[in-house]
Amino acid sequence: MKKVTFIEAITQALDEEMARDERVFLLGEDIGLYGGVFKATKGLLDKYGAERVIDTPISEVYIAGGSVGAAMVGMRPVPEIQFADFITPSMDQIIQQMAKMRYRTGGQWTCPMTMRVCCGADVGGGLYHSQTNEQWFVSQPGLIVVMPATPYDAKGLLKSAIRGDDPVIYFEHKRLYRWIKEEIPEDDFTVPIGKAAIRKEGKDITVVSYGLMYHRSLEAVNALEKEGISAELIDMRTLLPWDRETILESVKKTSRVVLVSESSKTGGVMGEIGASIAEEVFDYLDAPVTRVCGIDVPAVPFAPPMEHFFLPNADKITRAVKKVLEY
């Protein structure tokens, strides 16, 4: 066991998968010579050469669409989108090609690729370097959407994504890169896609979150525990297809739920989960399904007080939990 940061876990996964499988290659902006703007691909150009660690021009359409083509003819591309805010030009290729290739070809052609997307706020990034934007993709069947919260999951989920036969969008929260450290096994391991993790068992209420918000929720749940409130904390890990069984069973057990996401409330994955809870386990509920999300504004504003105002935090989550418990 060795203690690694979140970003070291990502670099290790890339390195190990490239060593294991020569079909795996990386492409993206500033990922080669520079080693990535956050250094996720540091050292990989020297180790694997320019044919497998490709510095692309500023061409997000091509990064996405070119990866689709390479995946179709036997490669395992791992493109990087430097900031989730810059993924918009890729949308056409992600939605029309990456997500639909297997479907529209009747399964003749598949798209085994893993798009790494650096995302998230609480770093003073402003409007165009802070969005998570996973909400745009969770409504597109054909895509797998994951967002790890721990170094162990960051490594294990990335390996599963690269080894799998489906197109994955892998969101990595930049606030976690160097903040979260964890001891992880040195041997090869994977984390299954599609399975949530119950991080803390509890009986009074279920709190569901992912990414950075998992850590904010953990802080809230630990504080609540000191007040004698037993909350069950779920880290979704995979957002599409999400783990219905784990979440719905937990809600059936606790009868109360708070859903936490960094992205805005409207149109996010938590709306879908809330609707499914209402649809399928309504009889078990003792209180309204409640969401704590980023506020419904176009993007994360820059000035620190406004950025923090935008984001959910432990206090907001704690207040929401208490309100649901008092219902």
Place this chain on the structure above:
Amino acid sequence: MPANSKTAGKTTLAEIGLSEQTLLGLYTNLLKTRLLDERFRKLFRQGRFAGTYFSAVGQEATTVGPTYGLRDEDIIAPSHREIGANVTKGVPLEVIVAQVFARGNSPDKGKSHPCHYGWRPKGVITPASTVAGQTIVGTGCAMAFRIQKKDNVVLAFFGEGSTARGGWHEALNYAGIYKLPIIYICQNNLWAESVPSTLAASITNFSDRAKAYGFPGITIDGNDVVAVHKTSVEAIARARSGEGPTLIECKTYRWYGHSEIDPADYRAQAELESWKKKDPLPRAEKPLMDLGILTLEKREALVEQINQEIDAAIDAVEKAPYSPPEEAYNDVYSEQFPVRREEY
């Protein structure tokens, strides 16, 4: 525009620069494409299949010429008017017909719209309707071939209208930097649905666009199948040997509307008539007749044979069932992630 009559008027194979087999092969594929395409138009008007139909009549040489002689593992990255590339690549007629009829035995199982042909055994990518989409994806295939050290090539087909899209430029820019094994075939048929090419770009020859990406751009008479084939063969050889992409602009014309529901009343009848005089089919036929390779009798027999093949394919396909509706749930993900069945 290079005058086709120069080649058509020549009477020896040496002067044309192609073998008898190639000249006849090109013609046969043109003829087959034309007969099948006209048949589909008729079948659509009879209500025999759903959706609409995108005819390529008039511009067949632009797809037959480049595709003739390719290997199975070479990739075709098409749009919706590449019936000729499918025929020439050797996709069986029954597979092509099943796709148009959206039957369960279509390679896409009926999921894609008519004319979105795709068949993996012959390297044809089932296209998306977003034009130039496959130009980008095809460039990615070429990127993979480079990494894999394979000498396969990709033919990407698109209309002149598609070259206004940003992603098209990103793909060609990338292909130029890495000298990828891809040939970009621009079918300049003067009309992007209803928008004239003069409103698609401020240049006359769309091949000029290649200059910006550092590889050759060539404009040719797209209705001269010999010229299209010979130009493509050179470009393909360059691509296979690692010398990079070529943009070939084929000047051509589509005789009918964007699809069968488009009367194409935005363009002048005189323009259509002038292009009909440049029909690629009789132009491909003339040297064969001049050289005695083809006779009227032989042509009759060839038409008869192709029509019988088409009849047989249609008969077989029309008897075939659609996929069961629940097929809609399949091919979303690998077997690891089955889609949840809804019960209402």
